[in-house]
Amino acid sequence: MKYVLLLCDSDRSTYMHQTPAEAQKTFGAITAWWGEKAQRKVILGGEQLASPDKATTVRSVGGRSVVTDGPFIEAKESIGGYALVEVPDLDAAIALAKEWNGLLPGSTVEVRPLHEGEGM
Amino acid sequence: MREEAARVTASMVRLVGDFDVAEDVVQDAIVEALEHWPREGIPDAPAAWLLTVARRKGIDRLRREARHRQKIALLEAPPPMTTLPDDRLDLIFTCCHPALARDAQVALTLRSVLGLTTGEIARAFLVPEATLAQRIVRAKRKIVGAHIALRRPDVRELSDRLGEVLAVLYLVFNEGYLASGPDRASRRDLAEDAEWLTSLLVRLMPDEPEPLGLLALMRLHLARAAARFDERGRLVLLKDQDRSTWDRDRIADAVRLIERAGALRRTGPYQLQAAIAALHCEAASHDVTDWPQIVRLYDVLVGMTNGSAVVRLNRAIALGEVAGPEPALRAVSELASELDRYHLYHATRAELLRGLGRHDEAREADRRALELTDNPAERVLLEERIDR
Numbered sequence: 001m002k003y004v005l006l007l008c009d010s011d012r013s014t015y016m017h018q019t020p021a022e023a024q025k026t027f028g029a030i031t032a033w034w035g036e037k038a039q040r041k042v043i044l045g046g047e048q049l050a051s052p053d054k055a056t057t058v059r060s061v062g063g064r065s066v067v068t069d070g071p072f073i074e075a076k077e078s079i080g081g082y083a084l085v086e087v088p089d090l091d092a093a094i095a096l097a098k099e100w101n102g103l104l105p106g107s108t109v110e111v112r113p114l115h116e117g118e119g120m
Numbered sequence: 121m122r123e124e125a126a127r128v129t130a131s132m133v134r135l136v137g138d139f140d141v142a143e144d145v146v147q148d149a150i151v152e153a154l155e156h157w158p159r160e161g162i163p164d165a166p167a168a169w170l171l172t173v174a175r176r177k178g179i180d181r182l183r184r185e186a187r188h189r190q191k192i193a194l195l196e197a198p199p200p201m202t203t204l205p206d207d208r209l210d211l212i213f214t215c216c217h218p219a220l221a222r223d224a225q226v227a228l229t230l231r232s233v234l235g236l237t238t239g240e241i242a243r244a245f246l247v248p249e250a251t252l253a254q255r256i257v258r259a260k261r262k263i264v265g266a267h268i269a270l271r272r273p274d275v276r277e278l279s280d281r282l283g284e285v286l287a288v289l290y291l292v293f294n295e296g297y298l299a300s301g302p303d304r305a306s307r308r309d310l311a312e313d314a315e316w317l318t319s320l321l322v323r324l325m326p327d328e329p330e331p332l333g334l335l336a337l338m339r340l341h342l343a344r345a346a347a348r349f350d351e352r353g354r355l356v357l358l359k360d361q362d363r364s365t366w367d368r369d370r371i372a373d374a375v376r377l378i379e380r381a382g383a384l385r386r387t388g389p390y391q392l393q394a395a396i397a398a399l400h401c402e403a404a405s406h407d408v409t410d411w412p413q414i415v416r417l418y419d420v421l422v423g424m425t426n427g428s429a430v431v432r433l434n435r436a437i438a439l440g441e442v443a444g445p446e447p448a449l450r451a452v453s454e455l456a457s458e459l460d461r462y463h464l465y466h467a468t469r470a471e472l473l474r475g476l477g478r479h480d481e482a483r484e485a486d487r488r489a490l491e492l493t494d495n496p497a498e499r500v501l502l503e504e505r506i507d508r
Contacts, residue, residue, distance in 0.1 A: 001267045089269035
């Protein structure tokens with residue numbers, strides 16, 4: 001079964017307050033984890049996104065498109081990246097999300113299955 | 121019949137991997153049983169009989185939907201006739217999966233494991249039947265859509281997942297136990313249902329101490345049930361209860377459960393709550409209760425529940441008995457922001473303020489408590505305190 005893990009940061013995310021040396025260690029751990037999962041075809045794909053201050057929102061309002069600066073939700077949490085994973089069931093997807101929490105204390109992960117039926 | 125039906129449902133859910141189909145065919149099998157058994161006598165292995173019939177109906181049903189070849193093969197494999205594998209544990213853990221909202225976990229468990237109808241569950245929780253039905257439909261859709269596996273958790277996850285199950289069971293118990301008022305007679309005894317489910321869990325997981333703890337806790341509450349209301353149906357607080365009406369045999373039985381749990385050497389929140397309840401139950405009166413030990417047990421419980429505000433509130437009440445209302449009030453006041461919407465926080469403050477002679481403030485706190493509870497018996501008690 002395929003799920004997308006939306007990897008979110010918040011002001012609780014510890015890496016925001018790390019020293020460069022600590023941040024390097026975190027980055028190394030994430031890269032190793034991701035690499036291992038990708039090799040075993042658990043992670044099929046995914047990306048890290050640039051910081052939310054570089055986002056632009058395009059919203060359909062009253063039949064027109066309105067373009068604004070910033071992420072679409074003004075919230076303390078923001079999407080930092082995503083991973084497309086393939087695992088046997090939800091418990092396995094949750095286990096991955098928990099591992100991500102361990103790598104990035106203070107993070108939040110949304111686990112959502114792909115839409116059923118014929119793909120787009 | 122309830123036990124047999126639950127076991128057969130659990131097996132069918134595992135075999136067909138679909139709640140709705142499983143429930144339908146089990147229902148049909150039960151209907152057949154109710155027609156045949158009065159005439160032909162109850163079979164020696166009723167569960168096996170039901171399962172055979174359910175499997176046959178399952179095959180018929182799936183054959184009509186051609187894509188289920190694999191499942192048909194599973195159903196056609198002859199079942200072991202001597203013992204039925206017990207899939208009920210898998211079913212319980214699935215119904216109580218943390219990915220489901222608490223009210224969905226409750227509804228699904230009562231429906232699938234206990235076999236209550238949507239109507240019975242709706243009436244027990246005083247919600248419209250359509251609401252309850254929707255809740256169950258959505259829960260099943262989540263199970264299918266998010267691929268929640270129909271099985272018990274890994275050893276690594278067991279402790280957390282068991283915590284969810286016990287929380288669901290205790291919620292159902294409290295819903296039944298705390299219910300009062302004119303609807304009482306027509307409502308199912310959810311406390312009895314929760315107690316049955318917990319005793320089932322104990323049977324299915326004999327080496328786990330926390331289900332034992334929860335069962336003991338429930339039985340200790342039930343042992344005191346006769347004293348909770350006076351002859352006019354009004355709530356009687358613990359300190360005013362007639363302890364001669366407490367069921368000493370049930371208390372002794374519950375204490376044995378606590379000891380059985382203790383022998384497994386893995387303490388937990390329900391065992392602690394049971395131990396605290398046991399200290400109350402074994403005390404001849406409110407005054408000779410071992411309050412210092414109760415405070416010590418609460419200290420551990422606070423640590424175990426990550427500083428739960430409700431636990432700290434209960435600890436403060438016990439502290440009041442040991443050290444007087446002043447330190448207790450201080451401890452309670454620390455919980456102001458967390459428990460402002462909790463009626464028992466204000467009711468507790470009121471009692472402590474009254475103990476310090478601060479009657480106007482006490483009345484104000486009781487008024488606040490009154491605003492926050494719908495429970496008729498509690499309201500009567502609070503109103504009387506305000507008017508006094």
